[in-house]
Amino acid sequence: MHFTLALVLYRIFFLLLTPILLLALLLRSITQQAYRQRLGERLGILPKQLQANGIVIHGASVGEIIALKPFIELLLNYYNDLPITVTSFTPTGSAQVKKLFADKVQHCYLPLDNLLSSHLFLQRLQPQAMIFMETELWPNLIAQCHRQQVKLMLINGRLSAKSMRSYQKLTYLLSPTIQRFDKILTQSQVNQDNFLTLGARPAQCTLSGNLKFDIAINKALAAKQQELASLLNEPRNIWLIASTHPGDEALALKAFNQVKQQDKTALLVIVPRHPERFEQVATLAQNAGNTVIRRSQKQSVTLATQVWVIDSLGELLAACALANVVTMGGSFSDIGGHNPLEPALFKKPIIVGPDMSNFSEILTQLHTANAIVQLSNDQPIPEALAEAVIRLLSDNNFAESLGNNAYQVVQANQGATRLTFNALQQLLQ
Structure with missing residues (x-):
């Protein structure tokens, strides 16, 4: 097919599709109000003050x-x-x-x-x-x-x-x-x-x-790290699962039940990928029998707290800095994973699921450098995840080696x- 004809057909198709896409945005706004705001910009009607x-x-x-x-x-x-x-x-x-x-x-x-x-x-x-x-x-x-x-x-x-x-x-x-x-x-x-x-x-x-x-640690990130650290009253092992999607939290919470048997003071930190799921994730963690605090509550995280849900924007990197082990969400389904370089910046040991297709080259480099743990579908994921977390929390030399190797991969590729x-x-x- 000639490109000009293909482009004309594309333009007609997308013009007809536009009302449907706008409706989809409005439906999405039922759970996230921001999707119904600034709809004019979606149609190319921009604020007059833009230069x-x-x-x-x-x-x-x-x-x-x-x-x-x-x-x-x-x-x-x-x-x-x-x-x-x-x-x-x-x-x-x-x-x-x-x-x-x-x-x-x-x-x-x-x-x-x-x-x-x-x-x-x-x-x-x-x-x-x-x-x-x-x-x-x-x-x-x-x-x-x-x-x-x-x-x-x-x-x-x-x-x-x-x-x-x-x-x-x-x-x-x-x-x-x-x-x-x-x-x-x-x-x-x-x-x-x-x-x-x-x-x-x-x-x-x-x-x-x-x-x-x-990526680098700047003053703003260091200040945010200190702000989050001030809410942690007691030193404890922290497992963070980052950028979670539906299904990720259920796997992590099931694995966390096994982690708690080995370390009763362990803290699970969950950072959902999308704001519209903040409430749902907190409820899921609570229904699983955990004591839950949300970041938006601005409360101290005491030893009685088992799960801390970061229901805020722009604090993932700072939260990674506080963790002992980081697991990347979106890697246990067909999402394709999320950026493992963020915890690597802080020399954290990283666990990912079977699907990291969005970061295949980065994953290859981390594997080559012995800088990451990737789970497979050879055994049930919750059990494999729990085993990996427990090992990294208990074997300081292994955890430190993984984290340092991951950091070197970041530095070598800047x-x-x-x-x-x-x-x-x-x-x-």
């Missing part, structure tokens, strides 16, 4: 925004005469932008990818450059940027085997979309090869490494932020 002729960076949600932080800070320092606009697609991503940058950047949602909404978006912002991250491919918006001679970059490019299987069914639409980018910076050679397979030109592609390695920034500078010359 034009700058740089727009899109990070879909929380993880991408956090990974973009060092890069955005470089932009703010070097391009201090240009408006920097950071877009997201989720309310949690939006909250993270405001938390990290306040009024240092402009912020709005990226609109739905229909012809009118993206036209209004570009008409308001008129960017010099539009930067997308990882697998964010918006055929209509990218085509309009290209037509208006907006510089296009895809950074931290990632195409997993799972994504490839889906994308290859749409090559007639996605291959020309990929070819419209001026630069494609990829996390690894495997990812770059996948982009080339989908139609990218070798001259477009550069191997930059992964922005998610470029530098993608500077390479990405240099590529943008060259593009804007």
Whole structure:
């Protein structure tokens, strides 16, 4: 199928789909009110105070925004005469932008990818450059940027085997979309090869490494760590399960019953991925027979507390710093896992489930460095999880070795932020 026809059909389809997507956002807002707010931005109707002729960076949600932080800070320092606009697609991503940058950047949602909404978006912002991250491919918006001679970059490019299987069914639409980018910076050679397979030109592609390695402990993070630590009255073993999804908590709570038999003072810290589940997770932990405190209650965590639910935004990294063992949620189902580099920054031993497909290259490096414990489906997960946690809480040498090895992997792979920034500078010359 010719690309022009494919794009026309895509535009018609997405225009017809827009009311359904808006309805989906409204239904989602039943449990999370933020989804019904700022609906105009979803249609490309942006606040009038947003300045034009700058740089727009899109990070879909929380993880991408956090990974973009060092890069955005470089932009703010070097391009201090240009408006920097950071877009997201989720309310949690939006909250993270405001938390990290306040009024240092402009912020709005990226609109739905229909012809009118993206036209209004570009008409308001008129960017010099539009930067997308990882697998964010918006055929209509990218085509309009290209037509208006907006510089296009895809950074931290990632195409997993799972994504490839889906994308290859749409090559007639996605291959020309990929070819419209001026630069494609990829996390690894495997990812770059996948982009080339989908139609990218070798001259477009550069191997930059992964922005998610470029994390560091700053003053704000250290202060947040101290704030959380002040709520812990007694020294005790802390097991944290991070970025949990439905099903993760039930597994962890079942495993925790075995952990408590070995260590009656152990504390389980649960950090749900999505705010709309905070109440549900706290209730689940309580119904499992635990004494539960929620972070929002701002109460001291005494020895009587068995489960601490972090029902707040932007405190995961600080919570990792306090843990003895960290398990990454989203790795026990088909979610594909979450970033294990965050606990690695604090030299914490890390446990993950069978599915870490979203972080396959990072996982390979951690495995090679003997820096992670990955469970398999060879035995029931709750039992395997309990065994792994108990071992790490009781074997200090093993836990310390895992944590130090993970930290070395982080340190050895830093530098993608500077390479990405240099590529943008060259593009804007």
